[in-house]
Amino acid sequence: MVSVLESRTGLEAHLLWEDPLMIVSTSAKTSVEALKGPMIGLSAGIPLQTYIDAHLERDGITPNYRVCLPTLSAVYAVASTGGGSAILPLGTTRRLGVRTKNVLPIEKPWAQRDAWMLVKEGRTLDDVEKSFIDALLSFRDEES
Template identity: 35%
Template sequence: MRFDLTDLRLFLHIVETGSITAGAERSAMALASASARVRGMEDALGVPLLERFRRGVRPTPAGRAVVHHARLVLHQLERMRGELAEYAKGLKGHVRLLSNTAAINEFLPDALAGFLADNPSIDIDLEERPSHAIVEAVAAGLADLGVVADMVDLGGLETRPFRSDRLVAVLPLSHRLAGRDQISFADLLDEPFVGLSAGSALQDYLNGHATRAGRSLSYRVRVRGPVALCRLVERGVGVGIVPETAALRALDSGALRVMPLSDPWAPRLLVLCARNFADLSAHARRLVDSLSENAPAPL
């Protein structure tokens, strides 16, 4: 067998995305080259590593074994890079970070900008996912770190506080419910919603609460970010639920009513999670220390 690190990273990306095309894109590789590398790995082993379907791929038992060992090899490589970074100028480290909607829109941009400016030898692969999917990925070794709401089942992962976050309802000032001091999620379930795009971690979270209430949200339109959502709400398109920080930024027009949600799940603590913080690479531990600065106390 002559697998190189590019082969191993590519194979992990293919398995993580469930697609050779998406895995090739994540690896910055042409599809033809990615397919040839996978075939080369399978030829070298003499067994198929992927089951191929019309809508994607999944690993065979042999492929799952390759995934396990690829994670171990690449994790050890990152640890080596971190330990050698002090001695080897230009040696790049890589940290994979998954985040829910609230953190990726409201808190991480500023926090990561400062960290990356101070650490030019570290690259970060940042991806948005729902909190429960982040926990699964970190536990499986598919990511170094995650930022999730602490109300999700964290299993055996270690955590550190990151930021506090509260979900609020946003309504047009003329809405019949806008005069209340606070409102519950149940009070809004009959209203037309302005939501976030499919795949948004926050929208998946809200859809889950609606499902548990035996209902579903009725969307008039779905947009990519909370600021655009607020702009449509203030024009009377519907109601919405966003992080409080995003809602407060949109108050400048004076046409928006921001109302606290009375539901117990509305106030949330966002936490950093990892399988074992002490076992992270030096680059990842440095990122954890930076993101943990000025963290709030648990709710």
Template identity: 30%
Template sequence: MRFDLTDLRLFLHVADTGSITAGAERSAMALASASARIRGMEDALGIPLLERGRRGVRPTPAGRAVIHHARLILHQIERMRGELNEYARGLKGHVRLLSNTAAINEFLPDALAEFLAANPNIDIDLEERPSHAIVAAVAAGLADLGVVADMVDLGGLETRPFRADRLVLVVAKGHRLASQPGVAFADLLDEPFVGLNTGSALQAYLDTHAARAGRSLSFRVRVRGPIALCRVVERGVGIGIVPESAAHRAAATSAIQVVELSDSWAPRLLVLCARRFDELSAHARRLVEDLALSPQKSPVSAD
């Protein structure tokens, strides 16, 4: 077998996305080159590693074995890089981080910018996903770290506190709900909503709570990002639900009113999660130390 690290990373990306095209894009590789590499792996083994269908690909039993060993190999490579970096400055490390909507829009941009500026030898692959999907990916070894709401079932993952977060209702000034001190989510289900784009982790979270009430949200329009949502809400198009920090930031320049949600799931603690923090690469451990709340750090909150 003549597999190299590029082959292994590509195969993990293909398995993770269920698509050779998407795996190639994530690997910054041309589709023809990615397909040739996958075929080369299969030819070297003499068995198929992927089942190809109309809706994408999925690993065969042999492919799942490759995934298992590829994760172990690449994880060990990252640990080696982190340890050798202490002796050979400039050796690049890579951390894969998955995050929910609130953290990726409100808290991570500044935190990661500061970290990356201070650590030019570390690259971060950041992707947005719903909290439950992040837990599954981290547990399966498809990501080093995740940032999720602590109300999700974390299984056996280890966690560290990241930031405080609360979901709030935003309405236009003059809306009948603008004068309310608080409102329950169930009382909003007949209202027209301004939502976030399909694929947004926060929108998936809200859709789940609507489904638990036996309802679905009615959207006038979907937009990309909480700030854009607040700007549309300002025009009286509909109501929306966003993280409190985003709502107050938008309220400084938009004619919106922030109303508290009375539901028990509205206040949330965002946490960093990993299979085991002490088994992370040195680069990933450094990121955890930088991001995690400590007694010296106070939660970022609009309260």
């Protein structure tokens, strides 16, 4: 699965669901306030963190990271204690049970992402792969 799809050349692309980036904060009232305060992020080199940092930099924001951690659940665990704000995908906030009052939208086009499932065009899938794809698509349809 991918969340930023720049080209579909040679791929069958199946949109699964919207998965925008959100700010999780126990104290900030606005996304601007959250991004100016202490932040909790992912470890350097993790593609999502690289993506976030590049876009924040383009927006003229230099995040003040207190700590950078290897997983989204670790980032949330620290952010939920009041250690700082974090940027997480909406799906992650739902999976981890983040209280909606602690979730702030990011009103920037770069934060509006979708989850896509990609399959190489013309590839013959085995039964397990077909079942997995069918299950994801069924889940998507049940959630819509």
